[in-house]
Amino acid sequence: MDGDRFARPLLAWFDRHGRHDLPWQHPRTPYRVWLSEIMLQQTQVATVIPYFLRFVGRFPTLPDLAAASTDEVMAHWAGLGYYARARNLHAAARRCVELHAGDLPRDFDALRALPGIGRSTAAAILSQAWGDRFAILDGNVKRVLARWHGVHGWPGTPAVEKQLWALAEAHVATVPEGRLADYTQAQMDFGATLCRRARPACGECPVSSGCTALREGLVEALPTPRPGKALPEREAVALLLENARGELLLQRRPPTGIWASLWTLPQADTETELRAWFERQIEGDYDAADDLPLIVHTFSHYRLHLQPRRLRRATPRPGVGDNGDQRWVSRTDLASLGLPAPIRRLLDSL
Structure with a gap:
């Protein structure tokens, strides 16, 4: 896949407009990256920042988190929602102490074996903490790839998700060495700030020249929404x-x-x-x-x-x-x- 049409212009945009001052980037340690990735699931950056700062203030290292009581962890998470994330985070920290000498493992399969870490989260940790070449596929990336490549079908279905993973991996293969952490952050920033779900800023898009959805008038239609279902x-x-x-x-x-x-x-x-x-x-x-x-x-x-x-x-x-x-x-x-x-x-x- 031609990196000059997607990865390189996206990185150039990120260098000028991306988020470079997030608290988990300074210092950027595997523990802080992991914590931020879990907090950012289903939650916006602006909401996460004060919770992250309070959390690392009380649990500055992975062993500190592992040694804490459940009540203490939940008290520092309360209000952030999706509480299974906090329980999994605590359990994973204790497992890292038991199995990995108190550190996150730099191994994809070992990361995925920890509670609460799926394929995309493991890839995000490896690429941002160590600069390893792994593709991510969070909600922002699914939306960007579905529009850019004109992929129809709800991304939650296995067939569509498999197609999007293949595209994500093809793009990450074109990223210059040493830019994997930036590229991972660039995709998330781009999806959150320009290629938004509603009112995307196509006029400011650094990769608009290759976007299938823009060319075919499908920006509002893609990605295909989840089939409607009344909330009980x-x-x-x-x-x-x-x-x-x-x-x-x-x-x-x-x-x-x-x-x-x-x-x-x-x-x-x-x-x-x-x-x-x-x-x-x-x-x-x-x-x-x-x-x-x-x-x-x-x-x-x-x-x-x-x-x-x-x-x-x-x-x-x-x-x-x-x-x-x-x-x-x-x-x-x-x-x-x-x-x-x-x-x-x-x-x-x-």
């Missing part, structure tokens, strides 16, 4: 319980599923279930709880309508106390726990 709606109820000291009762979510391993309010899918839990745990009148504003939160695969209720001066039944997954927490200790963003906003509003 679900309802749930939660209890904000305060004891006489003003402490709040929190429960840790299970290690899998929505908000996994985070601390949140006692919650149930139905009023009947939550009432039954309350009667086992708390002395008092469930119906005396006040309604708080409805929380509507959209996950990747459904939209949750959560009705929180507040009951002050709640008293546990005799024999019911704190345990590993349920505890009364003072407001000053909330910052040390990982809470889902909508629950933290609710508590902050009170």
Whole structure:
């Protein structure tokens, strides 16, 4: 594939307009690159930067992360969303300590064997941390290649993804030696700032002369969108319980599923279930709880309508106390726990 039509002009654009001052670039270490790649999955750069700085401030090295508690890791991730990323990051750090002397391995298969690292993430780490010749295929790159080569079909299907991988690998083979890290960043920057999903800046595009979508009037149509599907709606109820000291009762979510391993309010899918839990745990009148504003939160695969209720001066039944997954927490200790963003906003509003 002719690198003069794609890779070289893209690198020239990156040298003038790319992002060269991102915090994970200075210093650019394998650990910082890996952390940034995980945080940037499904999340924009501007959102990630303050989380990244706070995270590396507390966990400056991979062994520091491996040695931390789950609560501490989740507390520093809370609000960034897609919490499986944090759990996988923590598990991968511990595995690196066990198997790789506390370092990320410079080996594609060994990286892919770590929790939370797929083909594109492993390639991004190797190319940016060590300058190795590997192609990436994140969402930005899929969009760029689908437009430039005129690839039809939703990129989430195996056949289309296979085609895009082949094109990505052909392009990366044309990149000059020593520019692999820059080329990887250039693709991500280009897709995020010019070849955007909506209102792409084709007039400023450094590779527009070879773009099939621009030539054939298909820029808005490519990449082919995912087939439409209505997002299911679900309802749930939660209890904000305060004891006489003003402490709040929190429960840790299970290690899998929505908000996994985070601390949140006692919650149930139905009023009947939550009432039954309350009667086992708390002395008092469930119906005396006040309604708080409805929380509507959209996950990747459904939209949750959560009705929180507040009951002050709640008293546990005799024999019911704190345990590993349920505890009364003072407001000053909330910052040390990982809470889902909508629950933290609710508590902050009170």
